[in-house]
Amino acid sequence: MSFKVQGWCPGALRPMQSSDGLVVRVRPLAGRLTQAQAAGIARAAQAYGNGLIDLSGRANAQLRGVSPDTHPALIADLTALELIDLDIAAETRRNIIVTPFADAATYALAETLQSALADAPELPGKFGFVLDCGAAPVMTDTPADIRIERAPDGRLLLRPAGCDLGAPVAEAASAAIALAEWFVRAGGVVDGRGRMAQLIATGARPDGALTPRCAPAASLPRPEPGLTPHGPLVEVEFGQMSARTLDALSVLGAIRVTPWRMVLIEGLTAMPDLPDLPGLITRPHDPRHRVFACTGAPGCPQAVGPTRDLARALAPRLSPGRTLHVSGCAKGCAWPARADLTLVATPEGFDLVRGGRASDAPALRQLSPTDLNDLPEFS
Numbered sequence: 001m002s003f004k005v006q007g008w009c010p011g012a013l014r015p016m017q018s019s020d021g022l023v024v025r026v027r028p029l030a031g032r033l034t035q036a037q038a039a040g041i042a043r044a045a046q047a048y049g050n051g052l053i054d055l056s057g058r059a060n061a062q063l064r065g066v067s068p069d070t071h072p073a074l075i076a077d078l079t080a081l082e083l084i085d086l087d088i089a090a091e092t093r094r095n096i097i098v099t100p101f102a103d104a105a106t107y108a109l110a111e112t113l114q115s116a117l118a119d120a121p122e123l124p125g126k127f128g129f130v131l132d133c134g135a136a137p138v139m140t141d142t143p144a145d146i147r148i149e150r151a152p153d154g155r156l157l158l159r160p161a162g163c164d165l166g167a168p169v170a171e172a173a174s175a176a177i178a179l180a181e182w183f184v185r186a187g188g189v190v191d192g193r194g195r196m197a198q199l200i201a202t203g204a205r206p207d208g209a210l211t212p213r214c215a216p217a218a219s220l221p222r223p224e225p226g227l228t229p230h231g232p233l234v235e236v237e238f239g240q241m242s243a244r245t246l247d248a249l250s251v252l253g254a255i256r257v258t259p260w261r262m263v264l265i266e267g268l269t270a271m272p273d274l275p276d277l278p279g280l281i282t283r284p285h286d287p288r289h290r291v292f293a294c295t296g297a298p299g300c301p302q303a304v305g306p307t308r309d310l311a312r313a314l315a316p317r318l319s320p321g322r323t324l325h326v327s328g329c330a331k332g333c334a335w336p337a338r339a340d341l342t343l344v345a346t347p348e349g350f351d352l353v354r355g356g357r358a359s360d361a362p363a364l365r366q367l368s369p370t371d372l373n374d375l376p377e378f379s
């Protein structure tokens with residue numbers, strides 16, 4: 001296995017170099033884009049990038065193909081749209097994912113937490129918060145260090161990653177900062193790195209008002225594309241859409257970005273007549289809903305081979321209910337969990353992992369396109 005693990009998360013002010021140019025990650029405040037912001041991102045992606053926008057697993061929008069020459073003008077446009085933080089430090093700290101099923105109180109909590117983070121101790125670059133405060137958690141498979149959820153009786157709970165229990169809290173934002181301070185005091189940061197789950201695994205526990213003692217409400221499975229009480233959830237194939245698609249969606253309503261390759265369009269009570277654009281998934285039984293593929297070659301510098309054309313071709317041949325992950329290398333960015341079938345690019349063809357992750361030992365190695373065609377799973 002050979003791939004590079006970054007100790008920091010890219011942002012807009014600190015973009016990441018990829019093979020197709022800079023990747024500029026926009027973190028919408030509380031995961032929500034007004035119609036003007038969504039349309040503005042679409043315009044900017046077209047003007048300053050290659051017109052492609054990724055939805056990241058951290059519920060961010062990433063503009064691809066930006067050059068160092070166009071980056072300053074892009075930041076100026078995004079600043080005018082109120083999508084840019086004051087500096088890299090503030091951008092890095094604002095690592096908060098908010099449930100797309102948020103109510104006004106949850107949005108207020110997200111704003112309070114964002115402000116309070118200015119006074120938090122220095123935290124590792126990937127340290128993040130999830131505000132999953134609907135009636136039941138829906139984001140338990142989204143990694144985070146500190147989670148705000150609800151107990152069955154409706155109280156807010158503050159739950160450190162790695163703990164099954166959380167602490168009931170009245171002032172969730174200040175309590176979350178107190179938990180972050182405990183994480184630092186308890187030795188959670190070593191050489192600028194560290195995650196809450198690692199610290200909890202050592203047996204360390206917060207005490208006093210932060211003592212984990214209450215179970216959250218039973219979680220719900222990851223939502224599927226289709227209508228929800230908050231509006232329709234629309235998925236984009238492989239989590240990537242064109243500027244034209246985002247512009248068309250922005251006309252329908254404000255957009256809530258999710259960590260699930262989907263956007264929720266606010267305020268609609270029926271599935272809209274979506275424009276005839278490629279890559280939109282609106283029904284859970286669409287086979288592309290169960291297929292994951294990372295950027296792969298040539299867009300990712302670590303990729304050993306291309307991914308998405310193969311994934312697109314195999315999707316209709318996948319048995320109902322089965323999941324397929326096509327990965328450009330063993331890092332497995334597109335789907336860190338297990339899949340029924342995982343194809344991992346190697347210099348000699350694709351390795352096949354059955355029922356595992358991209359980094360797991362393959363059942364079959366060095367499969368050619370003909371070999372893949374002959375697999376019983378795709379017959």
Ligand code: SF4
Pocket residue numbers: 003294295296297300301302303304327328329330331332333334
């Ligand atoms: S899994 Fe895909 S996107 Fe991630 S590093 Fe490997 S090739 Fe790149």
